[in-house]
Amino acid sequence: MHTNATFSYEDEDGTVRTFADVQDRASLLANSTAPGSTIVLAGATTLRVLEALVALDDRAGAVVLLPDGVEIVPEALADSPHTLWVLYTSGSTGTPKPVAHSLGSLARGVRPHDGARTWGLVYDPLRLAGMAVVLQALASGSRLVEARHGSIASRVDALRAGGVTALSATPTLWRQILQSGRAEGWMLDRITLGGEVSDQLLLDSLAKTFPAARVTHIFAASETGVVFSVGDGREGFPASYLTTAPRGIGVQVREGVLWVHSPGSALADDDGFVTTDDAVDVREDRVLFAGRLSGMANVGGTKVFPEQVERVIREHPAVADVVVTARKNPFSGQILVAEVEPVHGVSIETLAKDLRVWSAKRMTTPQVPAKFTIVPELARSAAGKVVRS
Amino acid sequence: MPDDIWTLWEWRNLDKVRAVSINDRQLARADHQTWFDSNFAQMRDRMIMVEWNGAAVAWFHITRFDGSDGGWAYALGVTSGTLGLGALLPLLGLGYAFERLHARTISGQVLDSNFNVQSLFARYGIPTVPIVAEPVSRADGSVVTVTSYEVTDRDWPIIKANALRELPARLGDLLVRSLEAPVDGQPARLPHEEKVPEMHAVETTIRRALLDLLTEDDIPATELTRDSVLLDTGLDSLGLAVLVTRLESTLGYDPFAIMIEAVYPRTLGEFVDIYEKYAPQD
Numbered sequence: 001m002h003t004n005a006t007f008s009y010e011d012e013d014g015t016v017r018t019f020a021d022v023q024d025r026a027s028l029l030a031n032s033t034a035p036g037s038t039i040v041l042a043g044a045t046t047l048r049v050l051e052a053l054v055a056l057d058d059r060a061g062a063v064v065l066l067p068d069g070v071e072i073v074p075e076a077l078a079d080s081p082h083t084l085w086v087l088y089t090s091g092s093t094g095t096p097k098p099v100a101h102s103l104g105s106l107a108r109g110v111r112p113h114d115g116a117r118t119w120g121l122v123y124d125p126l127r128l129a130g131m132a133v134v135l136q137a138l139a140s141g142s143r144l145v146e147a148r149h150g151s152i153a154s155r156v157d158a159l160r161a162g163g164v165t166a167l168s169a170t171p172t173l174w175r176q177i178l179q180s181g182r183a184e185g186w187m188l189d190r191i192t193l194g195g196e197v198s199d200q201l202l203l204d205s206l207a208k209t210f211p212a213a214r215v216t217h218i219f220a221a222s223e224t225g226v227v228f229s230v231g232d233g234r235e236g237f238p239a240s241y242l243t244t245a246p247r248g249i250g251v252q253v254r255e256g257v258l259w260v261h262s263p264g265s266a267l268a269d270d271d272g273f274v275t276t277d278d279a280v281d282v283r284e285d286r287v288l289f290a291g292r293l294s295g296m297a298n299v300g301g302t303k304v305f306p307e308q309v310e311r312v313i314r315e316h317p318a319v320a321d322v323v324v325t326a327r328k329n330p331f332s333g334q335i336l337v338a339e340v341e342p343v344h345g346v347s348i349e350t351l352a353k354d355l356r357v358w359s360a361k362r363m364t365t366p367q368v369p370a371k372f373t374i375v376p377e378l379a380r381s382a383a384g385k386v387v388r389s
Numbered sequence: 390m391p392d393d394i395w396t397l398w399e400w401r402n403l404d405k406v407r408a409v410s411i412n413d414r415q416l417a418r419a420d421h422q423t424w425f426d427s428n429f430a431q432m433r434d435r436m437i438m439v440e441w442n443g444a445a446v447a448w449f450h451i452t453r454f455d456g457s458d459g460g461w462a463y464a465l466g467v468t469s470g471t472l473g474l475g476a477l478l479p480l481l482g483l484g485y486a487f488e489r490l491h492a493r494t495i496s497g498q499v500l501d502s503n504f505n506v507q508s509l510f511a512r513y514g515i516p517t518v519p520i521v522a523e524p525v526s527r528a529d530g531s532v533v534t535v536t537s538y539e540v541t542d543r544d545w546p547i548i549k550a551n552a553l554r555e556l557p558a559r560l561g562d563l564l565v566r567s568l569e570a571p572v573d574g575q576p577a578r579l580p581h582e583e584k585v586p587e588m589h590a591v592e593t594t595i596r597r598a599l600l601d602l603l604t605e606d607d608i609p610a611t612e613l614t615r616d617s618v619l620l621d622t623g624l625d626s627l628g629l630a631v632l633v634t635r636l637e638s639t640l641g642y643d644p645f646a647i648m649i650e651a652v653y654p655r656t657l658g659e660f661v662d663i664y665e666k667y668a669p670q671d
Binding site for chain 2: 299300327328329330331332335337349353356357360365366370371373
């Protein structure tokens with residue numbers, strides 16, 4: 001994989017490592033690694049991940065990146081001519097699953113010629129999303145500044161103090177950043193969103209707050225390694241992708257569900273397509289995400305997607321973020337309930353009631369949550385996504 | 390009643406009462422007597438004992454009343470089986486101030502840590518005073534903050550309507566009597582009595598949630614009896630689903646999730662019975 005000697009890394013304590021520092025440490029690691037052996041990096045720091053990336057490709061048989069809290073190790077890895085890089089899915093739809101990649105496939109979304117800039121790292125480097133940021137910085141010879149812990153305000157402060165101009169984060173994290181009150185005047189030039197669906201409201205807010213930034217949202221079917229991105233500032237992706245494959249990746253909509261072409265995947269059908277389990281609506285020139293099939297609820301015989309309801313509720317000016325979930329109900333099969341994190345400082349006295357009225361005006365009856373609970377803060381995972389319990 | 394003064398003394402020293410009082414210090418018997426004599430002699434303060442089925446259960450206190458403006462405080466004493474009484478007391482206290490004393494403004498303070506009362510006041514629409522909270526020091530040396538509330542005679546009808554919607558329509562034989570300080574050596578007298586009919590807390594909660602839902606959905610409210618057919622109230626099955634979901638957070642359980650054999654109630658009475666049958670036993 002391509003690396004660039006202008007790369008440097010600043011950890012959360014402010015210690016800076018040049019590319020030469022990383023190479024020195026990497027050569028020690030390479031010398032102590034028997035060719036073809038399996039290396040497990042459990043709860044590794046970003047520095048360890050960087051060393052492994054520089055030292056171990058084409059040396060180790062497999063490198064297993066085991067995030068904190070994940071204890072399973074794949075029992076047997078298929079023989080492979082190249083080093084297998086094993087990353088775990090975030091487990092947002094079940095238990096984390098190991099997926100083996102080649103470094104080449106991990107780096108597929110990397111733009112080595114995007115220019116040396118300063119990337120912020122707010123993700124776990126042992127996960128796919130964090131790995132993508134690390135690889136982008138390594139390949140483009142950028143500076144990488146880590147800010148993964150602490151309050152959102154302190155993380156934004158640290159990123160700004162580190163001179164970060166490029167940042168990749170989940171829509172949930174971006175909403176928090178916009179709400180933190182620390183983002184005004186931050187001269188970002190690259191904004192990437194991934195891991196969750198990006199809605200128009202958020203894309204518009206980002207464009208307004210960071211007028212100089214190129215905003216890109218990413219679709220990744222993590223188990224297939226298929227990734228494509230959209231940079232036109234609109235939610236969803238162009239319907240033209242269904243006929244003209246983006247970057248050679250075939251995309252189909254079958255009965256309202258998005259399928260991607262990934263012939264190498266074990267889950268692929270005879271045509272080489274794999275379901276993403278994302279329900280989509282094709283509206284004129286655009287394919288819009290409705291929600292995860294696994295999260296779809298049946299309320300009194302009507303299929304509803306909690307994500308669609310969340311999108312509408314987020315448009316309320318007093319709502320910072322919301323998570324909608326389905327509950328069992330004797331009279332309607334299931335029913336939706338909403339947890340709302342209000343914008344800092346707004347009056348919450350009648351907010352729950354206001355939101356119900358607001359929702360009833362904008363959605364069908366089955367979509368309106370039965371109950372709005374106002375909470376000081378939504379539960380968020382280490383991966384920066386809202387937790388759907 | 391002459392004994393009420395000592396009942397009051399006991400209650401004021403209860404841990405649970407001191408925990409929510411602005412002044413949380415233990416009160417000596419002699420100090421209580423002094424406080425009582427000095428505050429009540431001029432009839433500027435009024436202490437009202439609330440009885441439930443013949444036993445004193447709570448009090449409210451109108452303070453520094455000058456014929457127009459005053460303060461108020463209230464608390465539950467030693468009680469058992471008086472669900473919903475806490476929600477009734479603000480209505481009794483403010484009702485006494487505005488309808489008997491014809492007060493113009495009544496103000497009070499609630500500790501910010503007293504979440505139950507804060508949320509009750511919010512539901513009733515009792516207005517807060519937008520001033521910076523003054524810190525109050527506690528007996529243990531800690532400092533807490535309070536929220537101030539001020540009700541005017543113009544706010545009162547709205548608060549009363551809000552509170553009445555939350556209240557049981559039939560509460561046990563509830564007696565309210567005013568305990569006035571001995572004046573010229575005369576014992577305290579009972580100026581009035583009030584009766585409030587009884588209803589069980591579960592039914593009250595269900596009716597309130599149902600009425601709220603009908604109001605939100607702009608469904609004209611009809612008179613609700615135990616024989617009212619649920620689907621004739623204006624609610625459809627989705628409305629019932631909403632009702633059950635909300636009741637689960639208010640009451641803390643969903644009988645339909647607990648029951649082994651599914652029962653679908655037809656009338657409000659059947660619906661209430663299911664909730665009462667599956668109510669968790671403490």
